[in-house]
Amino acid sequence: MTDLRIDLRIDLRRGGLITAALALLCSVFLVLPANADPAPFDDCPPATLCLYSGPGGTGERRDFTDRQSQESHGADWDGRTLSAKNNTALWACAYVDPGYGGLFETVKPGNSDEYTTDARFTGTLSAHKLVPNRALCFTGYERCPDNRVCTFAEPNGRGAMTVHLPATDPATQNYGNRHGAGTALPASVWNRTAKHACFYPEASFTGTWDDPASQRKFGAYVVLRGDSTSLPKPFAGTFRSHELVNGTDACQ
Known part of the structure; x- marks a missing residue:
């Protein structure tokens, strides 16, 4: 009678071990399913801005380093971006027009973005830059080389730039x-x-402006050395020439 109880106890113990092992094996298969699809944008390398020709990180991918900006993506990529992954520590600014011009979207560091639901951005993005903070997405003055006068087609140094x-x-x-x-x-x-x-x-370095708002006449619009500015009316879009002088009294 004693021997029977011992054998029964051993059999029960073995059965419990087998049941626990099977449960553990099943949990492994539940946590790690076979042939799992990669997560969206999972292929974007670190310190990289990845642009994709399809939604959700699909299609052809184009990579830019975390210090690389492009005033234009060129004819082979302009208007092709439908999704993006900003895998950098910087803000990404995505522009509709070359030269950081037109409408734009911003992407936080580490975030992704989709360009398939808003017609303004679907198949229209043509430029981007990576900047330390979002406020710098609104300007493009930094493109102007030292010791030059630069004029821009849009306010805040954005759009097509001419270096004089x-x-x-x-x-x-x-x-x-x-x-x-x-x-x-x-x-x-x-x-x-x-x-x-x-x-x-x-x-001919001449001409005047009549400003109805102030009822004044201006013979020259002066931008002081080192200054940048967006032009108000009636000056915006009217400049045909400029000269550099040592003192503002030397303006024509």
């Missing part, structure tokens, strides 16, 4: 530039030279 090289005008003997017919009429300016810039509505 100082050149002596034979008529005035001042350092000036006539803005060519193909030059985008500026909506903003950065004067990165050591001289003051005097802007005019005529290509």
Whole structure:
């Protein structure tokens, strides 16, 4: 009788061990299913902004480093981005127009974004930049080289940029530039030279503006050395020439 109880106890113990082992094996299969699909955007490398030609991180992928911005993605990629993963520590700014122009979206560090539900951004993105904070998405002045006057087609240094090289005008003997017919009429300016810039509505470094708001007449619009500005009315989109002078009293 004693031997029977011992054998029964041993059998019960063995049965419990087998049941526990089977439960553990089943839990492994539940947690790690076979042939699991990768998570969306899982293929984007660290310190990289990844642009995808399909939604949800699908399609062709194009990578940019965490310090690489593009004023234009070029004809082979303009308008192709439908989703993005910002796998960097910086803010990503995605623009509809080249030159950081037009409408734009911002993507937080580590976040992803989709461009399939809003027609303004679906198949329209053409440029991007990576910046330390979101406020810098609203400007593009940083593109202007040192010792140059730069004019921009949009306010806040955004849009098409024209870099003006100082050149002596034979008529005035001042350092000036006539803005060519193909030059985008500026909506903003950065004067990165050591001289003051005097802007005019005529290509001959002359002309005046009538400002109905103040009922004043202006013979030149001055941007001081080192200053950047978005142009108010009636000056926006009217500059045809400028000169660089040592003192503002030297403006024509």
